[in-house]
Amino acid sequence: MRYIIITITLIFNLILQSTLFEYISIIDVKPNSAIVIIISMAFMRGKTEGAVTGLIAGLLQDCFFAPYIGFYTFCYILVGYFCGMFFRGFYKETIITPLLLTAAFDLIFEFVYYVFNILLKGYVDFGFFLKSVILPEVVYTTLISAIIYKILYYINSLLEEREKFSQKLF
Amino acid sequence: MDFLYKYRKVIFVVILLLCVAAGIYSVNRTNPTFAENTFGFVITPVQGFITNVSSWFGSKFNVITHISEIEEENKTLKVQLAAKEEEIHRLNLISDENEKLTKLLSTSTKYSDYPKLTANIIAKDPGNWYNLFTIDKGTNDGIEKNMAVISSGGLVGRVMECGFNYSKVISIIDDTDSVSAKSIRTDDIGFVKGDLSKRGTCRMEYIDNDAEIIEGDEIITSHLSEIYPPGITIGYVTDVEDDKSSLSKYASIETAVDFKHLETVFVITEKFEKNYTEE
Incomplete structure (x- = not known):
């Protein structure tokens, strides 16, 4: 049930990302909302859930929008897994921690992307790409992650309420 | 389920390794797999709908905010x-x-009209690096891999992959794809590929050192191209510089097509792919 909801959310997100986001892009940069969903899920539910969300999101994006399969899946699984390490010890109600996590992980993800897909082709001018693509994207993604986290937090609380009754844990 | 949960770390590592293998295996794939095709078949109409709705709102909004400019432009x-x-x-x-x-x-005209098919762009790559987009025509409209895609201004790119009712197009401003090109005035040959350090423009590489290419020259696809039909405008030279490492020149090219406001494209439904291998 939980994974079906996650998959539907991710498909919906992919459709929006590839169509509507074209119209809300600022200085040619679109926010990466897929990574926000992965980070929010990992932060709210832990390592395993984060990695599975990363797997689904990565596969969807690889299938539909990549010249070769595997890169997004690989990175998103790792993002989900490592972000899940921040599951314990943080309040889920505050919005500051997921915002900081999104900024940090999006920056790392874009850097890895730059190294493997751009730097190895011989474009060594990292400062330019940092200024024109990476930093704007990180800032934009962090801003919209506030909204997306609130929505996912609501969905997650509904799901947890349901699971509580179905498993009779309490 | 317990089994999956117990060995979850092993499973993740296996999936990660599979990703690397899939990446290496799928670099030069020709057709989408069955799963991709089915997924595309379902998702494409939804994308088309959302793109149409948002572009309608976008254009209306544009009219309201730029009405004085539009009058000026009209004149x-x-x-x-x-x-x-x-x-x-x-x-x-x-x-x-x-x-x-x-x-x-008694020679035939070489650059005749090519058979064309109109297609709408329905989705663009969600990332900020690549320049792929999806159009709403696929194999059931007769589109095949490596067909050239043009727009009213000039060359847009080529069909990279086609599913049943959608095709992925890779544009010429993407740096993973290059086009054999020549200058229309001086017949100098070179390769045009996307320039990542100036986003949205192209760069013509491997131009001969003695070439007399100058700013403002029109660049078209050459007759040497293995995929593209000859004689389609790519863009105009904005700057020529010496490439110190390889004893050749390179030219910055502004594309004839406005990639930011591209909505409708034409696919040339005639294949120009040459097969040099003997059968």
């Missing part, structure tokens, strides 16, 4: 149109004359 366009009509009339005369002379020479 200048009317003046330009009159000039163009005059030019077309003159060119028609030249074309007639050319036809007569060609008949005399």
Whole structure:
């Protein structure tokens, strides 16, 4: 049930990302909302859930929008897994921690992307790409992650309420 | 489920390794897999719908905010149109004359009209690095891999992959794809590929050191291209520089097509792919 909801959310997100986001892009940069969903899920539910969300999101994006399969899946699984390490010890109600996590992980993800897909082709001018693509994207993604986290937090609380009754844990 | 949960770390590592293998395996794949095709079949109409709705709102919004500019533009366009009509009339005369002379020479015209199919762009790559987009025509409309995609201004790219009712197009401003090109004035040959350090423009590489290419030259696809039909405009040279590492020149090219506001494209439904291997 939980994974079906996650998959539907991710498909919906992919459709929006590839169509509507074209119209809300600022200085040619679109926010990466897929990574926000992965980070929010990992932060709210832990390592395993984060990695599975990363797997689904990565596969969807690889299938539909990549010249070769595997890169997004690989990175998103790792993002989900490592972000899940921040599951314990943080309040889920505050919005500051997921915002900081999104900024940090999006920056790392874009850097890895730059190294493997751009730097190895011989474009060594990292400062330019940092200024024109990476930093704007990180800032934009962090801003919209506030909204997306609130929505996912609501969905997650509904799901947890349901699971509580179905498993009779309490 | 317990089994999956117990060995979850092992499973994740296996999936990660599979990703690397899939990446290496799928670099030069020709057709989408069955799963991709099915997924695309379902998702494409939804994407088409959302793109249409948002572009409608976008255009209405644009009209409201830029109404004074549009009036101004309308005036200048009317003046330009009159000039163009005059030019077309003159060119028609030249074309007639050319036809007569060609008949005399008994050679066929090489750059004739290509059969075209109109397609709408329905989705663009969600990332900020690549320049792929999806169009709403696929194999059931007769589109095949490596067909050239053009727009009113000039060359857009080529079909990279086609599913049943959608195709992925890779544009010429993507740096993973290159086009064999030549300058129309001096016939200098080179390769055009996307320039990542100036986003949205192209760069023509491996131009001969003695080439007399200058700013403003029109660049078209060459007859040497393995995929593209010859004689399609790519763009105009904005800057020529020496490449110190390889004893050649490179030119910055501004594309003839406005990639930011691209909505409709034409697919040339004739294949120009040459097969050099002997059968």
